[in-house]
Amino acid sequence: MLNKYPLWKYLLVLFVLLLGLFYAAPNLYEPDPALQITGQSSSQQIDRDTLDRALTALDKAGIAHFGETIDEQGRNALVRLRDAEQQLAAQARVHRALGDGFIVALNLAPTTPDWLTDWGAQPMKLGLDLSGGVHFKLEVDVDAALERRMEYYVNATKRALREERIRGLVSLNRDGVVESSFKSEALREQARAVIAEKQPELVLSRRQEGDQWQLLAAMSDQTRREIADYAVSQNLTTLRNRVNELGVSEPLVQRQGQNRIVVELPGIQDTAEAKRILGKVANLEFRLVANMDAAPSEKQRFEYRSPDRAGMSEWLERDVIITGERVANAQASFDQNGQPNVQISLDSEGGTLMSRATRNNIKRRMGVLFIERKYRTRYEKQADGTEQVVKIPYDEKKLLTAPVIQSALGAQFQITGLDSPMEASELALMLRAGALAAPISFVEERTVGPSLGAENIRMGVKSVQYGLALVVLFMVLYYRVFGVAAVIALTCNLVLLVALMSLIGATLTLPGIAGIVLTVGMAVDANVLIFARIREELRNGMSPQMAIHAGFERAVATIFDANLTTLIVAVILYAVGTGPVKGFAVTLSLGIVTSMFTAIMGTRALINLIYGGRRVQSLSIGGRAA
Numbered sequence: 001m002l003n004k005y006p007l008w009k010y011l012l013v014l015f016v017l018l019l020g021l022f023y024a025a026p027n028l029y030e031p032d033p034a035l036q037i038t039g040q041s042s043s044q045q046i047d048r049d050t051l052d053r054a055l056t057a058l059d060k061a062g063i064a065h066f067g068e069t070i071d072e073q074g075r076n077a078l079v080r081l082r083d084a085e086q087q088l089a090a091q092a093r094v095h096r097a098l099g100d101g102f103i104v105a106l107n108l109a110p111t112t113p114d115w116l117t118d119w120g121a122q123p124m125k126l127g128l129d130l131s132g133g134v135h136f137k138l139e140v141d142v143d144a145a146l147e148r149r150m151e152y153y154v155n156a157t158k159r160a161l162r163e164e165r166i167r168g169l170v171s172l173n174r175d176g177v178v179e180s181s182f183k184s185e186a187l188r189e190q191a192r193a194v195i196a197e198k199q200p201e202l203v204l205s206r207r208q209e210g211d212q213w214q215l216l217a218a219m220s221d222q223t224r225r226e227i228a229d230y231a232v233s234q235n236l237t238t239l240r241n242r243v244n245e246l247g248v249s250e251p252l253v254q255r256q257g258q259n260r261i262v263v264e265l266p267g268i269q270d271t272a273e274a275k276r277i278l279g280k281v282a283n284l285e286f287r288l289v290a291n292m293d294a295a296p297s298e299k300q301r302f303e304y305r306s307p308d309r310a311g312m313s314e315w316l317e318r319d320v321i322i323t324g325e326r327v328a329n330a331q332a333s334f335d336q337n338g339q340p341n342v343q344i345s346l347d348s349e350g351g352t353l354m355s356r357a358t359r360n361n362i363k364r365r366m367g368v369l370f371i372e373r374k375y376r377t378r379y380e381k382q383a384d385g386t387e388q389v390v391k392i393p394y395d396e397k398k399l400l401t402a403p404v405i406q407s408a409l410g411a412q413f414q415i416t417g418l419d420s421p422m423e424a425s426e427l428a429l430m431l432r433a434g435a436l437a438a439p440i441s442f443v444e445e446r447t448v449g450p451s452l453g454a455e456n457i458r459m460g461v462k463s464v465q466y467g468l469a470l471v472v473l474f475m476v477l478y479y480r481v482f483g484v485a486a487v488i489a490l491t492c493n494l495v496l497l498v499a500l501m502s503l504i505g506a507t508l509t510l511p512g513i514a515g516i517v518l519t520v521g522m523a524v525d526a527n528v529l530i531f532a533r534i535r536e537e538l539r540n541g542m543s544p545q546m547a548i549h550a551g552f553e554r555a556v557a558t559i560f561d562a563n564l565t566t567l568i569v570a571v572i573l574y575a576v577g578t579g580p581v582k583g584f585a586v587t588l589s590l591g592i593v594t595s596m597f598t599a600i601m602g603t604r605a606l607i608n609l610i611y612g613g614r615r616v617q618s619l620s621i622g623g624r625a626a
Contacts, residue, residue: 003548003612005605013605016597017492023499026112026123032067033084034109035094037077040101040374045074050098054079057097063090067109075422080109088446092389100377105275106134106445124502127266127509127583136263136278137256137444138239141393145231145438146176146224153178153199153217155319160198166191171297178202178217188213232259234437239263242278242429261440266507275442283436284324284415286354287316289365289402305370305398306418314402316367321357325437326350328411332424335416340424342415351411359408367402368415370427371395373439391441464517471524479531481620485606486527486599493523493591493598500590511584519591522563526599530555531621544619548611552604559600567592 037046037054051068054077058065064082071077081090087106095104112123150172157178158170168182168191180195182188192204192215202217219227236255243251243263252264265274290299294317303313329345346354358366375391382388401416418424471490475483497516501508534551542550567589574585611619 003545003608005608005612009601010605010609013602016496017602020492020496020499022116022119023121023502024495026110026116026121026502027498029111029113029123031108031110031123032080033087034081034107035079035087035090036105036107037079037094037098038075038103038105040103044101046070046077046102047074050102051077051079053097054094054104057093058090061089061093063093065090078107078109095377096379100375103275120503122502122505124498125266125505125507127507127512134265134274135444135446136265136275136442138261138263138278138440139443140232140235140259140261141439141441142228142231142259144393145227146219148438149227150176150178150219153202156199157195157217158319160194161191164190164194166194176218180215180217181212182215183211183213185213188215191215228259231438232261235440236261238436239278260443266509275445283371284327284400285369285371285397286321286323286357287319287367287369288321288357288361289367290315290317302367302369302397302399305400314365314367314399316369316399321366322346322350322353326353330428332421332428333414334421335414339416340418340421342418342424342428344413344415346411348411354409354411354413358405362405362407365402365404368400369397370400371397375441393439393441395439464513467517468520471520475524475527479527479622481610482527482531482534482607483622485603485610486524486531488606489527489598489602490520490523492602493594494520496594496598497587497591500594501587506586506590507583508587509580509583511580512587515584515587516591518588519595522566522592523595523599526555526559526563526595527603529559530599530603534619535621538619538621544611544616547619548607552600556600559596563592563596 035054037050038044039046048070051070055065055068058079063086065079066082067078067080069078079090079094081087091104091106095102098104110117110123112121154170154172157180161168161170161180166182166187168180168187170178170180173179180188180191182191188206192206195202195215195217196204199217201220201223203220205216205218207214207216232255236253239261240251240253243253243265251266252262254262256262263278292315294315298318299315300318301313301315304310326346326349327344328347328350331343333341333343335341372395373393374396375393378390378392379387380390400418403416415427418427472487475486477483479486494516497519500506506512530551533555534547537547537550538544570585570589570592574582574589577585
């Protein structure tokens, strides 16, 4: 028994180690602080003139920058900064220079060489509690949600009165109350009975002005609170869906206070895209094109969104058939002419409403209205001479298309009139993830470092280093040559673990580091079991070569059972856990796989290289030598 591996096993261990070194190497390159500039619309291009304006603003502010680039599609520009402390000041300067038509987001620009990225090697993502990632604090406009609900009540009241053939004038007054006027008290009482039955949550009151008998419908305080709470809760769900669409690992989306939501996206690279997707209030309204003889109070005029039809407009009815909230699924596609479109699937209620509206209006045209919340930025001078940035929200409503209804539509149809496949994909994502129940605005944005502070992280890393140093010292002093082999295998284990986490895009957090430390302990523990078994076989009178063989062969079953049990626990933790718990489970699971490989096969290969293929009289393994 000469304990000699066949050549292919040595080559396999060497190949795995070199592959691990290659895919772990990007983590040696620290990213640069940067600004990312994109358009408000996904189809908007960034040209050299736009970039030059941004650079001029930075130069005037004395902010050092370098490495300015525009991507091949012309959708993003990246400006690297010398100092991370100047990111926020640089963002404010560039945003003011470019205006509201552009998104200027904080970012971290990778510095990994092309010879690594060309083969898919990327640095490991770090969680917000270590370094990297982006933090958003968003505020939900609950007043807009209340206003939207009152508009719904206006349309619902008109529809109910029309179905019951009760003639009256319905409008929303300045106080946000649905005001219905009738020519007689009898009509008012009939209307009151209908509205009380169909909208019991409204508080009804009567009023008379001259020959007008009025009925006022307002929301109760409890209903207002419920709507506001629903708007925040629904936005929270929608934002979570949008984050999932972005593919961010271990995100944090949680409510803060009455009307604010905190979103933390660790390790994300395209922060501008994240900001646009999260904050975009993209919704749809389907309305019939109004007849030319309709009263001005019953129709509204909207311009087309497409540049090809700039300046053209249509009159649409004020009544809304359905909104984007009725969309169950949406997928970007192409029509028979190769033009981008979005395939829409409605829920059951939306399909019923669409079928009813289109069945009775065949040969009429139906407009698809695209609604987007935007902001105008105004700079107001304060008494102390400083400037305050004020964001003024407004809704931009434009037509996508207004096709002729050829037949009754059901729960599935398509939307055309989009400018590009990118715009179609973005609109499909917005509708698929769910419409925001109320507009949101960014009240805080920052790239974040360690949440426990840089000093705590530095001390944490030091403690890990000290712990590893003590393990190495113990292994070398106690197990001598075998301890050296174990330390080399342990180093390879860490390299392979980092490489695997980088390959799968896992996010490393503080709990993840705990998982790594536990993995290190388990890897050393496996070697300790093997070495203890070898020493036991030596005491039983076996020859050194036989003891090595028996030690590895008989300890493997015990090591496998112990690691399998831990792996099952890690899988369960990942399945039922969230956030940091999943981070711990991922690193622990990967660490078990790598430690099994390095502790058994890697250490065995090293011992075979040292002692295999020759006759030896004793082993340098500490304790009794034989």
